[in-house]
Amino acid sequence: MGDDYELPENEGFEELIKYTVPGYLMGIAAGIFLDMQGYQTNPVGQWLVRTLSGEGESILEGIYSIRQRFIGGAGTMAEAYGWGKLFGLAVPWIIDLASRLAGVDVYGVEGFYIPYFYALSDQIGANISGMFFLRRKEGGWGAAFSRYVRHPVMLASLAIIVIVPVGLLLLRLYGFSPTTQTFTALETIVANLCWVPPLVGWYVQRKRGI
Secondary structure (H helix, E strand, C coil): CCCHHHHCCCCCCHHHCCCHHHHHHHHHHHHHHHHCCCCCCCHHHHHHHHHHHHHHHHHHHHHHHHHHHHCCCCCCCHHHHHHHHHHHCCCCHHHHHHHHHHHCCCCCHCCHHHHHHHHHHHHHHHHHHHHHHHHHHHHHHHHHHHHCCCHHHHHHHHHHHHHHHHHHHHHHCCCCCCCCCCHHHHHHHCCCCCHHHHHHHHHHHCCCCC
16 A cells, blocks of 8 residues: 555546635525525525535536646546536536425425535546546556545545535534525535645655655
């Protein structure tokens, strides 16, 4: 399990980190504006606020991946990561709409999973895309899985995918409810830890002088 095996080259994760804060700011700004207009519980407003707060950086990361593809450079994990996040964008929209049509109380405990998917469906897509990237690079699923369980970015990604829904459930159990658009933005931002895996990748590469 040599350190040089986990991140053997510059994977470009530093490019992805810088996209997180703009997404957060757009979500907060949209939430405050809609609250001031009296749309505290408007479902379309919540869709917009959650999309910006939870997926704003994914849109920018997807643009980064498209740009990398047109440049024609060598494929990196960061590019694959960005493509996966872009493809995961629409999943929470479908889940949100289906939940409302089914009569789920989106403000109560039973609706805790909705901000989770807005915050991390793109992360799930990125994790899957990263696994396929390793499969192509290693030439087989066995070698790809071996690389996966030793890749700090993939492990960090998996950790937040598993931990975040527990935190959201506890938050709702303790009485939090996104009854304003600003609360909706804050709940989604807290759940949106998509910056953690790229930060881990950047840190490990910097530590090794890559």
